[in-house]
Amino acid sequence: MKTKTTALLLFLFLPLYLFSQGSLYDAREWKTQGDEKYEIIQEELDKEMIGGKSDYDRMYSALKEAYYLYVKSDLMAQNLEDNDMGNNIHVQDVAQKLQKIRAYFANAGVYYNEKQEYIKSAEYFEIYADYPFLRIFSDERVDSLQTSEVDAYALYYAAICAIQSNDNKEITRLLERVIAEPYVPNEIYKESDPYELLALNYQNAGDKDAYMNILYKGTSRFPDNLYLASTLINEYMLAENYADAMKFLDNLIERNIGSSDEYITVKATILVQEKKYTEAEKEYKRALQINKQCLRALNGLGVLYAIQAQELNDTDKNQLKKKARKKLNKKIIGLYQKALPYMEEAYAVVQSKDNTPDIRSALYKLQNVYFNMTQLGIDKQKEYDRVTGELDTLR
Numbered sequence: 409m410k411t412k413t414t415a416l417l418l419f420l421f422l423p424l425y426l427f428s429q430g431s432l433y434d435a436r437e438w439k440t441q442g443d444e445k446y447e448i449i450q451e452e453l454d455k456e457m458i459g460g461k462s463d464y465d466r467m468y469s470a471l472k473e474a475y476y477l478y479v480k481s482d483l484m485a486q487n488l489e490d491n492d493m494g495n496n497i498h499v500q501d502v503a504q505k506l507q508k509i510r511a512y513f514a515n516a517g518v519y520y521n522e523k524q525e526y527i528k529s530a531e532y533f534e535i536y537a538d539y540p541f542l543r544i545f546s547d548e549r550v551d552s553l554q555t556s557e558v559d560a561y562a563l564y565y566a567a568i569c570a571i572q573s574n575d576n577k578e579i580t581r582l583l584e585r586v587i588a589e590p591y592v593p594n595e596i597y598k599e600s601d602p603y604e605l606l607a608l609n610y611q612n613a614g615d616k617d618a619y620m621n622i623l624y625k626g627t628s629r630f631p632d633n634l635y636l637a638s639t640l641i642n643e644y645m646l647a648e649n650y651a652d653a654m655k656f657l658d659n660l661i662e663r664n665i666g667s668s669d670e671y672i673t674v675k676a677t678i679l680v681q682e683k684k685y686t687e688a689e690k691e692y693k694r695a696l697q698i699n700k701q702c703l704r705a706l707n708g709l710g711v712l713y714a715i716q717a718q719e720l721n722d723t724d725k726n727q728l729k730k731k732a733r734k735k736l737n738k739k740i741i742g743l744y745q746k747a748l749p750y751m752e753e754a755y756a757v758v759q760s761k762d763n764t765p766d767i768r769s770a771l772y773k774l775q776n777v778y779f780n781m782t783q784l785g786i787d788k789q790k791e792y793d794r795v796t797g798e799l800d801t802l803r
Contacts (some may be wrong), residue, residue: 435496438480446470446474449467449474468520482499500550506544527569533565534562534582536558560592563582567583587603599630603629604626627640627656631660632667641657672695673708703758706754710751712747717741717780720739721740741785744786
């Protein structure tokens with residue numbers, strides 16, 4: 409009775425199981441349809457061989473369809489073979505044809521990008537990038553997947569196409585995938601670039617949590633990336649979260665990052681905002697010990713002394729006795745005199761780089777100090793006129 413019941417159950421449910429697994433007939437059918445699309449690709453390529461012009465839309469449409477048909481056919485055939493339900497006899501032919509058409513996915517990506525069909529372009533670049541993950545190329549019966557330099561950046565190109573489309577979801581999906589997959593050194597993009605782009609995408613989308621999270625991840629992985637680090641620090645500053653900003657900076661500096669002089673100057677700037685002038689002065693000088701021409705440190709020290717001079721100069725001197733006023737003015741002049749060498753050195757640095765905005769900024773700082781010193785009885789009129797004249801030529 410038990411045997412009959414088992415046989416009956418097999419009779420009833422085995423067809424359902426076989427249907428759910430597909431059949432070798434289905435696998436052959438998908439391959440046949442893939443071959444039909446493959447022939448269309450060949451037809452369009454043959455046109456160019458005899459001096460004609462291919463119908464690229466027709467060819468690339470067939471290209472994508474052939475890919476999915478071949479992949480579906482192989483997966484079904486391989487699944488049946490794994491379950492002892494038939495042999496995957498077309499595996500070599502399918503693998504060979506997939507190999508032959510692969511390069512055209514990159515061509516299609518470029519083609520649709522030039523037509524400004526950015527999402528379609530991204531799709532073709534992504535298919536090109538998907539090839540190494542296809543099950544068929546791990547089969548011992550087929551040749552290994554041929555590689556090219558495009559392998560290193562195809563997925564990144566897909567993300568760039570998505571960025572051009574302004575499709576936030578696709579941008580996020582593709583950039584997250586680029587970040588998740590192993591980086592292959594190439595001349596197209598640096599490993600940190602996708603982090604920068606994803607941070608910008610989250611910022612544009614108004615997703616504050618995701619934005620901050622990717623900045624944390626990016627700066628942890630690439631602590632010498634000035635863009636990511638400065639952006640995260642700026643977010644701390646905007647939130648007036650100085651404690652976390654300082655903690656983050658100290659961590660970077662302690663790790664002896666290559667751009668530590670820049671990070672030290674940022675720390676000094678925060679200390680200036682907190683009016684911790686003595687500590688800020690030490691940090692700026694520490695940065696200059698690392699890099700004598702650190703522009704931010706030179707400017708920072710000059711401005712630091714000028715700020716203190718201006719704060720003292722704003723004191724209500726009418727309430728002070730003559731002797732006290734004289735002593736105060738001497739202190740103010742001393743601070744301006746300390747500021748000048750750093751400001752003049754900063755001016756020399758920006759002149760050597762021929763950067764007009766920086767040159768203008770340096771001249772304005774010098775102009776302000778020369779004017780205030782002249783007002784305090786230290787004749788800097790000649791210097792004031794000189795920088796004013798230079799500013800006039802830049803306007």
